[in-house]
Amino acid sequence: MNEPILLTPGPLTTTLATKQAMLRDWGSWDDTFNALTASVCADLVGIVHGEQTHVCIPLQGSGTFAVEAALGTLVPKGCKVLVPNNGAYCQRIIRILGYLGHEAVELPFGDDQPADPARIGAALLADPAISHVAQVHCETGTGILNPLPKIAQVVAQAGRRLIVDAMSSYGAIPIDLGTMPVDALIAASGKCLEGVPGMGFVIARRSVLIDAAGQSHSLAMDLHDQWTYMQRTGQWRFTPPTHVVAALRCAIDQYLAEGGQPARLARYGENCATLVSNMRRLGFRTFLDDAMQAPIIVTFHAPPDHAYEFVEFYHRVREKGFVLYPGKLTTVDTFRVGCIGAIDVTEIRRATEAIGATLLEMGVQKLG
Amino acid sequence: MNEPILLTPGPLTTTLATKQAMLRDWGSWDDTFNALTASVCADLVGIVHGEQTHVCIPLQGSGTFAVEAALGTLVPKGCKVLVPNNGAYCQRIIRILGYLGHEAVELPFGDDQPADPARIGAALLADPAISHVAQVHCETGTGILNPLPKIAQVVAQAGRRLIVDAMSSYGAIPIDLGTMPVDALIAASGKCLEGVPGMGFVIARRSVLIDAAGQSHSLAMDLHDQWTYMQRTGQWRFTPPTHVVAALRCAIDQYLAEGGQPARLARYGENCATLVSNMRRLGFRTFLDDAMQAPIIVTFHAPPDHAYEFVEFYHRVREKGFVLYPGKLTTVDTFRVGCIGAIDVTEIRRATEAIGATLLEMGVQKLG
Numbered sequence: 001m002n003e004p005i006l007l008t009p010g011p012l013t014t015t016l017a018t019k020q021a022m023l024r025d026w027g028s029w030d031d032t033f034n035a036l037t038a039s040v041c042a043d044l045v046g047i048v049h050g051e052q053t054h055v056c057i058p059l060q061g062s063g064t065f066a067v068e069a070a071l072g073t074l075v076p077k078g079c080k081v082l083v084p085n086n087g088a089y090c091q092r093i094i095r096i097l098g099y100l101g102h103e104a105v106e107l108p109f110g111d112d113q114p115a116d117p118a119r120i121g122a123a124l125l126a127d128p129a130i131s132h133v134a135q136v137h138c139e140t141g142t143g144i145l146n147p148l149p150k151i152a153q154v155v156a157q158a159g160r161r162l163i164v165d166a167m168s169s170y171g172a173i174p175i176d177l178g179t180m181p182v183d184a185l186i187a188a189s190g191k192c193l194e195g196v197p198g199m200g201f202v203i204a205r206r207s208v209l210i211d212a213a214g215q216s217h218s219l220a221m222d223l224h225d226q227w228t229y230m231q232r233t234g235q236w237r238f239t240p241p242t243h244v245v246a247a248l249r250c251a252i253d254q255y256l257a258e259g260g261q262p263a264r265l266a267r268y269g270e271n272c273a274t275l276v277s278n279m280r281r282l283g284f285r286t287f288l289d290d291a292m293q294a295p296i297i298v299t300f301h302a303p304p305d306h307a308y309e310f311v312e313f314y315h316r317v318r319e320k321g322f323v324l325y326p327g328k329l330t331t332v333d334t335f336r337v338g339c340i341g342a343i344d345v346t347e348i349r350r351a352t353e354a355i356g357a358t359l360l361e362m363g364v365q366k367l368g
Numbered sequence: 369m370n371e372p373i374l375l376t377p378g379p380l381t382t383t384l385a386t387k388q389a390m391l392r393d394w395g396s397w398d399d400t401f402n403a404l405t406a407s408v409c410a411d412l413v414g415i416v417h418g419e420q421t422h423v424c425i426p427l428q429g430s431g432t433f434a435v436e437a438a439l440g441t442l443v444p445k446g447c448k449v450l451v452p453n454n455g456a457y458c459q460r461i462i463r464i465l466g467y468l469g470h471e472a473v474e475l476p477f478g479d480d481q482p483a484d485p486a487r488i489g490a491a492l493l494a495d496p497a498i499s500h501v502a503q504v505h506c507e508t509g510t511g512i513l514n515p516l517p518k519i520a521q522v523v524a525q526a527g528r529r530l531i532v533d534a535m536s537s538y539g540a541i542p543i544d545l546g547t548m549p550v551d552a553l554i555a556a557s558g559k560c561l562e563g564v565p566g567m568g569f570v571i572a573r574r575s576v577l578i579d580a581a582g583q584s585h586s587l588a589m590d591l592h593d594q595w596t597y598m599q600r601t602g603q604w605r606f607t608p609p610t611h612v613v614a615a616l617r618c619a620i621d622q623y624l625a626e627g628g629q630p631a632r633l634a635r636y637g638e639n640c641a642t643l644v645s646n647m648r649r650l651g652f653r654t655f656l657d658d659a660m661q662a663p664i665i666v667t668f669h670a671p672p673d674h675a676y677e678f679v680e681f682y683h684r685v686r687e688k689g690f691v692l693y694p695g696k697l698t699t700v701d702t703f704r705v706g707c708i709g710a711i712d713v714t715e716i717r718r719a720t721e722a723i724g725a726t727l728l729e730m731g732v733q734k735l736g
Contacts, residue, residue: 007394011610013393018380022390022611025381027374060566061429062607065588072586092587099587165381190607196390198428198566198609218586219460219467220433220439239430240565240610242379243390302692323395 004318005347008325009168009297012198012341014251018195021250022243033242034234036249041201043252047261048170048185050177050203057209057223057230058201060241063167064186066200068096069221070163070184071134073212074204075102079131082107082123082160084115084151088141088328090167093134100217105130111142111329114292117150124158132161132183136168138169138294140285141328143336145173145294147214149180156181161208167191168296172264172340173253183208189244192296193300194342195251198244268295271339271348278352280338284361285366287334295339297325302333303359305366310335313358320354322347369436376693377508377536377665378558379565380709382619382718386563389618390611401610402602404617409569411620415629416538416553418545418571425577425591425598426569428609431535431556434568436464437589438531439502441580442572443470447499450475450491450528451631452483452519453670456509456696457533461492461502469583479510479697485518492526500529500551506537506662509696510655511704513541513662514596517548519643529576529643536664539623540632540708551576557612560632562710563619604669636663639707639716647705647718650727651735655702663707665693670701671727673734678703681726688722690715 006013026033041056048054059066071093075081081102083094086109097104107123109115126132133155138149148164155162163184166175166312168189177185184204190197202223209224216222220238229237231306272295277287279300287299302308313335314324327334339348359367374381394401409424427434438463443449449470451462454477465472475491479615483503492498499521504517516532523530531552534543538555545553552572558565570591584590588606597605604730626632640663644654647668655667659701668678681703682692696704707716727735 003392004395006393006394008397010607011396016391019391019393019611021450023384023387024371025374025379025387025564027372027376027693028565029376029693030372030686030691060433061588062609064606065428066431068586068588096587097589099585188607196611197395197607198397198610198612217467218436218589219464220429220436221586221588222467238432239378239556239565241430241564243387243615244566244609244612247611249698318398323398325397328666343451 002323005247005343005351006323006341007218007338008323009338009340012190012194012338013343014194015254015342018247018251021246024246026242026246027241028240029235036245037236037240038234040245040249040252044201046204048175048177048203050260052178053205054177055206055227056201056203058199059221059223059226060124060238061357062184062197063200064092065221066186066188066202067093067165069223070186071096072100072203072218072221073216073223074163074184074208075132076317080105081132082120082130083134084120084158085110086115086144087111087136087139089136089139093165097120097168112144112288113233114144115146115151117147117154120151121154121158124155124160130160130224130245132163134163137164137166138296140168140174140297143297144288144292144300145293152180152182152337169294171261172268172296173294176260178204189248192340193248193251193255195248196244198241199248239253267297268339270345271295272298273347274348275337275339275352278349282343282352282356287332287367297336297338299327299334302335303364303367305364307363312362316358316361317354320357322351324352372689373707373711373719374689374691374709375690375719377706377708380562380706380712381557381685382562382564383622383710385622386619389614392614394610396608396610397603404613405604405732406602406616408613408620412569413571416543416545416571421547421573422545423574423577423595424569424571425595426567427589427591427594428606429568430565431554431568432460432611433589434531434554434556434570435461436604437591438467438554438570439464440586441584441591442531442552442576443500444583448497449500449502450488450498451502452477454481454483454512455479455504455507457504457535459508480512480656482512483514483519485515485522488690489522489526492523492528498528500531502531505532505534506541506664508536508665510667511662511665512660517702518549519695520548537662539629540636540664541662542629545571557616560708561616561619561623563616564612566609567616568605588722626696633663635712636707638713639663639711640666642713642716643705643707646717650720650724653736655700665704665706666706667695667702669733670703671732673732675731680730684726684729686721688725690719690722
């Protein structure tokens with residue numbers, strides 16, 4: 001099939017087994033499919049140790065649908081939400097809050113600076129009207145890791161609620177809902193769990209979800225309605241993406257067999273270290289300092305050489321079998337390379353070789 | 369795999385080729401995937417002859433997400449919407465309008481009565497404040513076909529706008545946007561096109577869509593934003609269900625090769641006629657008169673025999689390889705059997721044999 005390796009933050013390269021799990025049609029009313037959904041949800045809660053306090057509500061659509069559903073369902077009308085902003089996905093949360101009619105209070109950080117728990121605490125102290133904080137864990141726009149445990153502590157100490165977009169971190173970076181006060185954690189099928197895209201999910205605190213009846217701006221994205229219906233019937237309210245759910249079941253099986261979160265983090269960590277080290281050897285500069293880099297996706301400065309042009313670079317690397325990802329920064333010219341998916345250092349080494357060969361072909365010399 | 373045949377209105381049984389199209393991972397930024405999306409959208413407009421006037425906006429999620437997106441994006445705030453109601457999916461539209469804060473005017477019909485164009489015309493005449501009509505084409509709750517061409521004519525004559533939920537009819541029942549005044553037609557991947565579930569789409573009048581900037585209640589379901597972004601970049605705004613899109617491309621190829629809408633209608637018509645005739649031979653009664661029955665899904669009265677119980681009936685038929693569907697009527701005890709999917713009269717004959725054998729096993733004698 002001449003299928004390239006995706007070095008992108010989802011959709012990503014999945015195993016053949018995961019894709020083969022889609023070679024079957026499932027009835028959405030059937031017991032076997034209901035059992036599949038229930039087992040997926042149980043595992044999704046377990047991965048972040050939320051069994052005592054949290055429930056999983058799966059939702060059709062991309063991760064952004066689940067983020068909007070969580071904010072729309074769990075934040076009461078007229079609330080004021082603090083959004084520590086260091087990237088594109090923080091910005092998207094602000095945009096969603098605008099649609100929902102919630103007041104967003106932006107706390108800006110540089111794209112290359114982690115959200116600072118002390119400044120978050122100060123912002124909450126300064127404005128008692130802020131009821132919620134919406135925090136991105138790993139900002140896919142740059143690959144920066146925000147210090148979630150400390151942020152959760154500060155938010156709880158201030159007596160406010162915390163909603164976390166864990167899209168790019170869930171499953172790879174440790175998250176412990178048993179010790180970290182979080183009302184809702186949002187992620188999706190096609191990220192570090194290495195499923196295929198098409199389904200998001202929200203791990204919500206049961207007590208908060210129960211209180212959220214009638215709050216949603218949307219029927220399709222009403223998590224309270226989705227959950228109560230599922231509790232009653234075992235079924236999704238509206239047609240589920242059955243093949244995507246089956247692929248996720250298979251991907252989670254492989255995730256658990258690999259050793260769960262620690263094993264996944266170790267593999268991605270190796271991928272990232274190899275990528276960064278090989279790219280630096282070629283002369284590339286990373287956008288972030290190593291200390292704040294999550295092993296999920298790495299942003300590199302575009303070479304400041306007139307022979308470099310991203311689209312040509314992309315296509316030449318793609319011809320060699322690797323799909324890169326464009327940058328998402330408006331002020332700095334960058335591109336991104338993902339470390340996640342069913343790949344290991346072998347693919348990363350081949351990819352950096354392909355990138356090196358492409359630089360030679362294009363005559364790009366000045367890299368830093 | 370011991371996979372049963374799904375006699376359900378979606379998810380349904382798809383061909384192996386359609387499922388095998390999911391054995392590849394696609395980059396959502398990649399030209400090859402953008403081309404896939406563009407070709408799918410072009411075909412979806414072409415199937416209903418909307419090339420001159422309409423555009424296709426694909427949307428992540430189930431069909432209901434697309435229905436809500438169409439109502440949320442295309443109906444301006446504060447509008448009054450007439451909903452001819454003869455079933456569960458009409459009822460769902462009323463529920464969505466409630467979430468959106470639009471005033472829904474319900475025009476009730478019996479579950480076994482098609483929506484009457486004359487009564488719709490009279491309702492519009494009686495209330496000039498009604499700006500839109502939201503009409504279900506084939507009501508999946510019972511399988512009834514509403515007379516869309518006449519309804520479209522009446523709505524246009526009254527100078528109102530028409531939005532059509534064509535979830536169960538699109539691709540099988542003829543729809544000609546070249547002659548029928550419709551602002552938006554909504555359907556999904558996993559119905560009569562025989563793709564897998566996970567994507568809806570709206571075929572919207574270009575001029576109406578252009579005027580809809582800023583109207584949506586939701587970022588994720590903002591069709592204007594989705595369309596303008598796609599026009600500019602060729603990409604979906606948020607992670608697309610890549611495998612579902614690839615499966616739909618493959619399913620549409622097979623649809624066109626089979627002979628398009630006329631061929632699909634002919635096959636489903638044969639399936640339906642065989643189903644109804646064999647079930648009547650067993651003694652079952654259809655809920656609808658034949659004249660208003662769409663060849664999509666057939667509702668049968670539950671046998672009024674104390675030996676009959678749906679869940680046992682369902683499981684016994686399933687053991688024989690066929691998945692039935694429960695009824696969706698609150699006042700009458702029924703069950704449903706779908707005629708759609710990658711099946712023909714061979715499967716229908718085997719299914720009705722399995723149903724006949726199950727009646728004998730259960731000792732069900734009184735059927736009508």
